[in-house]
Amino acid sequence: MRKHTDSNDIIAFEAVSKAYGTGDAALKDASLSVERGSFTCIIGPSGGGKSTALKIIAGLEEPTSGTVMKPDHVSMVFQSGALMPWLTAGENAALPLEAQGMAADKAAREARKWLRMLGLRGLEGKLPRELSGGERQRVGIARALAVNPAMLLLDEPFAALDPKTTDDLHRDIVDIWKETGKTIVMVSHSIEEAVALSTRILLMKDHVVRKTFDIDLPHPHRAHAVAFSREVAHIRKEFFK
Amino acid sequence: MHRHHGPALRAHAAFTPFFLLVVAFGIFGIASLFPFSPAPVAPPSYIAAALAATFMRLMAAYIAAVICAVPLAILATRGALMEKIFLPVFDILQSVPTLAFFPLVIAIFLQYGFVNGAAVFILFLNMLWNIVFSLIAGIGAVPHEIFSAARVFNMRGAFFFKRVLLPAILPAFVTGSLFAWAEGWNVVIIAEVLHTYIPGGTSANDLFGIGSVLANAPASGSGATFIAAILGLVGLIAVLNFVVWQRLLHYAETYRFE
Numbered sequence: 001m002r003k004h005t006d007s008n009d010i011i012a013f014e015a016v017s018k019a020y021g022t023g024d025a026a027l028k029d030a031s032l033s034v035e036r037g038s039f040t041c042i043i044g045p046s047g048g049g050k051s052t053a054l055k056i057i058a059g060l061e062e063p064t065s066g067t068v069m070k071p072d073h074v075s076m077v078f079q080s081g082a083l084m085p086w087l088t089a090g091e092n093a094a095l096p097l098e099a100q101g102m103a104a105d106k107a108a109r110e111a112r113k114w115l116r117m118l119g120l121r122g123l124e125g126k127l128p129r130e131l132s133g134g135e136r137q138r139v140g141i142a143r144a145l146a147v148n149p150a151m152l153l154l155d156e157p158f159a160a161l162d163p164k165t166t167d168d169l170h171r172d173i174v175d176i177w178k179e180t181g182k183t184i185v186m187v188s189h190s191i192e193e194a195v196a197l198s199t200r201i202l203l204m205k206d207h208v209v210r211k212t213f214d215i216d217l218p219h220p221h222r223a224h225a226v227a228f229s230r231e232v233a234h235i236r237k238e239f240f241k
Numbered sequence: 242m243h244r245h246h247g248p249a250l251r252a253h254a255a256f257t258p259f260f261l262l263v264v265a266f267g268i269f270g271i272a273s274l275f276p277f278s279p280a281p282v283a284p285p286s287y288i289a290a291a292l293a294a295t296f297m298r299l300m301a302a303y304i305a306a307v308i309c310a311v312p313l314a315i316l317a318t319r320g321a322l323m324e325k326i327f328l329p330v331f332d333i334l335q336s337v338p339t340l341a342f343f344p345l346v347i348a349i350f351l352q353y354g355f356v357n358g359a360a361v362f363i364l365f366l367n368m369l370w371n372i373v374f375s376l377i378a379g380i381g382a383v384p385h386e387i388f389s390a391a392r393v394f395n396m397r398g399a400f401f402f403k404r405v406l407l408p409a410i411l412p413a414f415v416t417g418s419l420f421a422w423a424e425g426w427n428v429v430i431i432a433e434v435l436h437t438y439i440p441g442g443t444s445a446n447d448l449f450g451i452g453s454v455l456a457n458a459p460a461s462g463s464g465a466t467f468i469a470a471i472l473g474l475v476g477l478i479a480v481l482n483f484v485v486w487q488r489l490l491h492y493a494e495t496y497r498f499e
Contacts, residue, residue: 021321058393075393082390086408086496095404096394129499147394 009069010036010151010183011057016066018052026052028207029066034200039177039184041194043239044204050187051155053204057185058153075149079156081136083128083143089115089135090124093143100147114142118172134165138172145176154186158193170197174219191239195231196221203238211238282465288454288473295433295450296477298357299425302364306372306421309365314376315406328377335370339363340431344438351439360432360448367428368421375420379413380406384498412493419486426478430455 011034018027027049034040042050055061056068058076075096083092093111098104115124118138128136137157144152154173158166174197177184188194194201201213213235217224317327343363350359391397391405433452436442444460447453451474458467 055389058389060389060392076390078386078390080384080386082384082386084387084405084408085498086411096396098404099394099396099400127495143394 007069008036009033010071011185012067012069013053013056014067016053016056016063016068018049018056018061019064025207027056027063027066030204030208032202032209032212034183034185036183037181038200039174039198040186040200040202041198042185042187042202042204043189043191043194043235044210045239046189048204049207050202050204054153054155054185054187057151071150073147073150074153075144075147075151076153076155077137077140077144077157079159081128081140083136083139085128088125088127089120089131089139089142092128092139093146096143096147111142111146114146115139117145118142132165133161134169137161137169141173141176145180149182151183151185154184156187156189159189166193171220173197178219191232191235195228195235201235203235205239213238282463283454283458283469285469288451288466288469291449291451291454291470292473292477294448295429295452298361298432298448298450299364299422299429302361302368302425303418303421305361305365306368307418310369310372310376310417313373314380314410317373317377318380331370331373331377335374339366340428343431347435347438356435356446357448359435360429360450363432364425364428367424371421371424372414372417375413375417376410379410379417382413382498383409387498408496409498411496415486415489415493419490422481422486426474 011032013030013032015029015031016027017025017029019025030049030053032053042053044050052061056063057070058074059070083089084095087095090108090111093115094104094107097107097110102110112124115121115138118141120135120138120142123131123135126135128139131139140157158169161169170193173184176182186194186197195215195217199215201215202209203211203213213231215221215231217227217231221228313327313331317323317331340363343359346362347356347359350356350362387405387409391401396405429450430452433448433450434456435448436444436446439446444453444457447457451470454470455467455474458464458470
């Protein structure tokens with residue numbers, strides 16, 4: 001597998017295929033690229049290959065064939081939060097830092113800084129089950145950012161949240177993207193969410209990237225209602241084609 | 242702190258008083274079967290020493306079972322291929338009635354003059370599979386995203402084992418241990434009464450413990466000793482249940498995935 005070289009693209013897939021032992025293909029000669037510093041959203045129907053693409057970027061899956069260029073140091077926010085139920089919010093956010101060899105007290109300080117940045121001041125000592133769904137996702141985001149990754153991956157992180165919490169987190173994630181300048185790649189089922197957040201949308205269908213859409217709207221995207229609706233309608237047409 | 246209790250734990254808690262009630266009625270029933278006997282009643286210190294000896298035997302078997310069960314369960318859950326290989330083997334092994342091999346086990350340990358080892362070994366075999374299968378189920382119940390998160394955040398080797406895997410399977414470990422001890426108490430009477438398996442054996446060949454006291458007291462006409470031993474056994478199991486297992490089950494709930 002080729003690693004990241006000097007280019008403005010932080011991720012590049014060239015003719016990447018992924019087949020599982022059962023013979024089912026998740027990706028078939030898929031090619032895609034993600035620009036450094038962009039907020040890219042991968043959308044598409046279930047089974048289209050978007051989750052597999054994200055797993056390959058995260059290093060959780062290896063491609064069967066093809067070339068993948070990606071940074072080594074990526075971080076991920078999971079749909080369920082994937083927090084350890086026996087650890088407090090602070091301990092969860094500090095755990096990856098401790099895994100890197102950082103001393104526990106220093107890791108706790110660093111984790112606390114990110115938790116506070118995500119509006120969780122005073123909740124550092126709470127267990128995940130004592131937090132709301134939105135707060136748990138914030139802990140997951142803090143954990144992902146605490147390790148200072150080259151790129152942040154989001155695997156449908158808002159799918160299980162109520163609309164109000166989702167809106168709040170949308171604002172937060174855009175703020176984080178703007179403040180940190182990190183590349184964000186998110187998988188989503190929602191066209192509206194993708195248009196609201198991202199600068200580029202990759203539509204994955206039938207195991208390949210069918211279409212790429214550049215979203216050229218000033219943030220917050222939803223504020224430009226007519227243009228927003230036009231983009232959503234345009235992508236929806238391609239989605240269901 | 243509010244903790245959630247699973248249905249299994251609630252059922253267990255409700256079952257314990259019922260079980261003790263049944264045992265109490267059972268003891269009165271058994272006592273009525275014994276005719277008045279002039280045989281002396283064993284002193285409490287004798288019963289306590291027998292309980293302690295049996296407890297130590299069970300503890301040794303349990304520690305050995307845990308040491309073997311954890312790597313076996315991890316090995317059997319390391320991918321689809323390992324599951325295909327190990328799970329059928331474990332299924333067969335756990336189905337084999339270990340007590341059928343007890344005479345052979347005793348003969349082997351007798352050669353080395355270590356009959357205590359025979360009892361501990363049989364207890365170990367009976368405890369092992371309860372822990373192994375509970376741990377396999379426990380590892381299977383850990384959400385896949387937890388393992389993905391551990392990989393993404395480079396939690397590997399000893400760090401992963403200590404900080405992620407062991408806590409994640411703690412509820413299953415406690416449940417498996419509870420079942421293992423219950424199995425151990427069931428088997429301990431047979432495991433300590435060795436003379437029936439030794440050609441020409443007498444009660445002198447038995448291991449000192451609450452199991453052999455229970456087995457030999459009726460034969461020696463001491464119904465009172467039998468009842469004292471039963472009460473001691475039930476009392477110890479009840480104390481262990483309330484002081485150790487109930488607390489551990491309660492504590493392990495913190496580690497359970499929602």
